[in-house]
Amino acid sequence: MYANDGFRELGLRECMRLMATEPVGRVVYTRYALPAVLPVNFGLDADGAVVLRTSATSDLVRAVNGAVVAFETDRIDTARHAGWSVVVTGTATVVRDPGEHERLARIMPVSWMPCPQETFIRVEPEVVTGRELVGGGTMYGVDLSA
Template identity: 75%
Template sequence: MYPNDGFHELERQECLRRLAKVPVGRIVYTRQALPAVLPVSFGVDGDGAVLLRTSAVSELVRAIDGAVVAFEADDVDAARHAGWSVVVTGTATVVTDPAEIERLARTGPVSWVPSPQEVFVRIEPELVTGRELVGGRTLYGVDLTV
């Protein structure tokens, strides 16, 4: 990042706070040795972990359980040329503890595509980065879109 490029870095706590405000993000994982990106609904747990709720027999679960993945979410205001993006990188694991599953069934995310056999996947936030663009098409208060 270069000085005065219109972006500023977001602190970890601010990244997690913003992440919790949006309903959909993208999980980045490896499928057949190639990068894959899939939009998913999600939630953020109290410790900052990203939580997914999906079919226990899905290709996604098989591909990410025990793997390092990236998760990205953002919010963009196209009219103002502004927005932010947060990326969480960490290990994804299927939640297996019965007490934790019970807690997440009450408080965790709801899948947009319900399945008879659902599991929760937790992405531990090992690396959390984010940045924000504020008024990307203005310079010193002058609108550059004219």
């Protein structure tokens, strides 16, 4: 049995590897002085930054540029009562450099929402935490020990 009532802390490598297996997460930010959560598809850059592709005119762009946000992704197996969750906390910035924008346009997933004026938001990982809840079986064949 694991300590912490069935939860196991995940190391940084495990967190980043697991995040890379999921296409959707949630960005947590402040909107009108209240917490807001928005589901988004995302990609991970080579340096570990979480990258969101969105509309340049979106409320999200205005709310998060220069702000500290959290980004969370997970995988849950409700039948086995098992799963994992990873949270990245860091400063979000809108990518303004044309060369960087072009590079990200080539390598990042396409937004699931139509974006007439695309832009990218980078969340630089300052704190990365993760944990696994182990239930009655393995998680979709994901080997957490690698």
